[in-house]
Amino acid sequence: MELYAEILARALSEQRIQVTIPGVDLQRLAEDTCCRALRDIKAILEDDTLSDETCFEKIEAIVRVYERLGSDGGNRHDFG
Numbered sequence: 001m002e003l004y005a006e007i008l009a010r011a012l013s014e015q016r017i018q019v020t021i022p023g024v025d026l027q028r029l030a031e032d033t034c035c036r037a038l039r040d041i042k043a044i045l046e047d048d049t050l051s052d053e054t055c056f057e058k059i060e061a062i063v064r065v066y067e068r069l070g071s072d073g074g075n076r077h078d079f080g
Contacts, residue, residue, distance in 0.1 A: 033069060040065045 019026065044061045 037065050037069055 041062050044058055044065070047058070050058050
């Protein structure tokens with residue numbers, strides 16, 4: 001089933017799809033979500049309780065922000 005989902009996801013990603021939800025401004029929703037994510041990232045980077053030696057922890061915290069949005073840290077974050 002996983003292979004089927006991957007094939008379907010790729011096929012859909014190559015298509016132009018327009019999604020509308022009555023009563024919801026999707027562009028504003030996306031912009032608001034992005035602004036909140038940027039604010040969260042800025043707060044993490046400005047956190048003076050994390051020293052330079054804990055740079056990894058800062059990056060990990062930023063990746064977690066993206067994961068909360070349904071994104072990820074990309075291939076470089078896959079430690080398993």
